[in-house]
Amino acid sequence: MWHLQIQNENIGQLVSLTGILFALLAGFIAYFVILYRNKQQKNLREREQLEASFRQEVLKTQIEVQDQTLNYISTEIHDNITQVLSFVKLSLAGLVSSADAEKKTKITEVRELVAQTITDLRDLSKSLSFEQISSLGLAKTIEREVERINKSGLLEVSLDREGKEYPLGQQRELVLFRIFQETLNNTLKHAGAKHMKIVLHYQADLFNLTVEDDGAGFSAGMIAQKHGSGLKNIENRASLIGGSASIVSSPHKGCCTKITLNPQKPQLYTDGGTHQNSSS
Amino acid sequence: MYLFDQWEITNYKNNLIYEHIDTACTYIFIALIYYFLFKNKYIKASILASIILIAIFSIINAFIIQKYTSLFPTYTMMLTEVLCIILAVLLFNKMLLYPTEVDIIKQSTFWFNTAIIVYNSSLFLASALANYFPGRVPINLFILKYFWYGTIFLFYIFLLIAILTDRKEIRDVYVAPADPE
Numbered sequence: 173m174w175h176l177q178i179q180n181e182n183i184g185q186l187v188s189l190t191g192i193l194f195a196l197l198a199g200f201i202a203y204f205v206i207l208y209r210n211k212q213q214k215n216l217r218e219r220e221q222l223e224a225s226f227r228q229e230v231l232k233t234q235i236e237v238q239d240q241t242l243n244y245i246s247t248e249i250h251d252n253i254t255q256v257l258s259f260v261k262l263s264l265a266g267l268v269s270s271a272d273a274e275k276k277t278k279i280t281e282v283r284e285l286v287a288q289t290i291t292d293l294r295d296l297s298k299s300l301s302f303e304q305i306s307s308l309g310l311a312k313t314i315e316r317e318v319e320r321i322n323k324s325g326l327l328e329v330s331l332d333r334e335g336k337e338y339p340l341g342q343q344r345e346l347v348l349f350r351i352f353q354e355t356l357n358n359t360l361k362h363a364g365a366k367h368m369k370i371v372l373h374y375q376a377d378l379f380n381l382t383v384e385d386d387g388a389g390f391s392a393g394m395i396a397q398k399h400g401s402g403l404k405n406i407e408n409r410a411s412l413i414g415g416s417a418s419i420v421s422s423p424h425k426g427c428c429t430k431i432t433l434n435p436q437k438p439q440l441y442t443d444g445g446t447h448q449n450s451s452s
Numbered sequence: 453m454y455l456f457d458q459w460e461i462t463n464y465k466n467n468l469i470y471e472h473i474d475t476a477c478t479y480i481f482i483a484l485i486y487y488f489l490f491k492n493k494y495i496k497a498s499i500l501a502s503i504i505l506i507a508i509f510s511i512i513n514a515f516i517i518q519k520y521t522s523l524f525p526t527y528t529m530m531l532t533e534v535l536c537i538i539l540a541v542l543l544f545n546k547m548l549l550y551p552t553e554v555d556i557i558k559q560s561t562f563w564f565n566t567a568i569i570v571y572n573s574s575l576f577l578a579s580a581l582a583n584y585f586p587g588r589v590p591i592n593l594f595i596l597k598y599f600w601y602g603t604i605f606l607f608y609i610f611l612l613i614a615i616l617t618d619r620k621e622i623r624d625v626y627v628a629p630a631d632p633e
Contacts, residue, residue, distance in 0.1 A: 186581065186599075189577065189581075190574075190577070190599055193573065193574060193577050194574075197569070197570050197573060197574075200569075201566055201569075201570075204544055204548075205556055205557075207548060208547065208548060208551055208556050209556065211548060211551045212551045212552075212553065212556075215551055216553070
C-alpha cells in the first residue's frame with residue numbers, strides 16, 4: 173500500500189514536471205514568434221522610412237540640379253544673348269543715319285523687334301532665376317509671371333490673393349513657384365485653355381495655391397497611358413515641402429491643381445542656402 | 453539501421469548496440485543540417501568539432517562507461533540533446549538578428565528548429581529521469597515510455613510541417629546573407 177502511494181506521488185511529480193517543461197517550451201516558442209514579428213515590423217518601418225528618405229533626397233537633388241541649370245540658362249540669357257542683342261540694336265541705330273527713307277523704316281521696325289526680344293528675354297531670364305523669388309517673394313513673382321503670360325496673349329490669366337500674405341521660406345516658395353511653372357507649362361502645352369485662374373490663399377496655419385484652367389482636361393486613364401510624370405512630379409515636390417497636391421480633372425472640364433501646406437509644419441527641404449549661384 | 457535493429461531485437465532480445473550507434477549517427481545528421489544552415493565560420497568549425505567529440509565519446513561510452521552489452525547510451529543521448537538545443541537556440545538567435553519579410557509560420561527553418569528544440573529538451577528530461585529513477589524511486593517507467601512516444605509524435609508533426617513549408621527562396625534568406633564573420 174505504502175509502496176503504491178509513493179509510486180502515485182512520483183507519477184504525479186513526473187506529470188507536473190512534464191507539464192512544466194511543455195509549458196516552458198510553448199512559452200519560449202510563443203515569445204520567439206512575438207519577438208520575431210515585432211522585429212519584422214520594426215525592420216519594415218525602418219525600410220519604408222529609408223526608402224521615403226531616399227526618394228526625398230533624390231527629388232531634392234533633382235530640384236537643386238534643375239534650379240542650377242535654370243539659373244545658368246537665366247544668367248546666359250541675361251549676360252550673353254541680351255547683351256549681343258543690345259549691341260545689334262545699337263549697331264542698327266548707327267545705320268539709321270546713313271540709310272535712305274525706305275531702309276530707315278525697315279531698320280526702325282527691326283530695332284523695335286530686337287528691343288521687344290530683349291525685353292522678353294529679360295523677363296524669361298527673371299522667371300527662370302530663383303533670385304526673383306528670393307527678392308520679390310512668391311506672390312509678387314507669380315504676379316509678374318501672370319503679367320508676362322497676359323502680355324504674350326497665349327492665355328488670359330487672373331490672380332487672386334486671399335488673406336494676409338506671409339513669407340513661406342525661400343526653398344518652399346521656390347518649390348511652389350516651380351510647381352506653378354510646371355502647371356502653367358502643362359496648360360500651355362496640352363490643355364488648349366483660354367483662361368486660367370490662380371488663387372493664393374493665406375491663413376494662419378494653412379496655405380493654398382490653386383491653379384485652375386478651362387482646357388481639355390484629362391482622365392486618370394489618359395494620364396496612365398502617358399505615364400503622367402509631370403503630375404507625379406508636382407505631387408512629389410509638394411510632399412518635399414511638407415505639403416500635398418490634389419489634381420482634379422475630367423475630359424472637357426478643365427483641370428484644377430491645388431497645393432496645400434501647413435506653414436507651421438517642419439519640412440524636409442529646409443532653407444539651407446543651397447543656391448549660391450546668382451544672376452545679375 | 454532499421455533492419456539491424458530488428459535483427460538485434462530478434463537475436464539478443466534488446467537493441468543496445470543499435471541505440472549506441474543510432475544516438476551518434478542522429479546527432480551527426482542533425483549537426484550537418486545545422487552546419488549548412490549557418491554561415492558563420494566559427495559556428496561551422498564548432499559544429500565539426502562537436503561531431504568529432506560525440507563520435508569519440510560514443511565509442512568510449514559504448515566500451516567503458518555504459519557498455520553496449522548491458523546499458524543504453526543515456527549519457528551520449530543527454531550530451532547530444534544539449535548540443536542540439538544549443539544549435540537550435542543559436543539558429544533562433546540568427547533568425548532574430550536577420551528577420552525576413554516572410555511570415556514566420558510559413559518558414560520551414562522555424563518549424564525544423566522548433567522540432568529540434570521540443571524533441572531534444574523533452575528527451576533530455578526523459579533521459580535524465582530514466583537515468584535517475586531505476587534503483588532510487590519505486591516507479592513503473594511505462595509513463596516515461598508514453599511521454600517518449602508523445603514527444604516523438606510531436607517531433608514528426610513539426611518535421612512534416614517543415615517539409616511542407618520548405619521553399620528554397622525562403623530558406624536561402626537565412627543561409628545566403630552575409631553573417632558577421
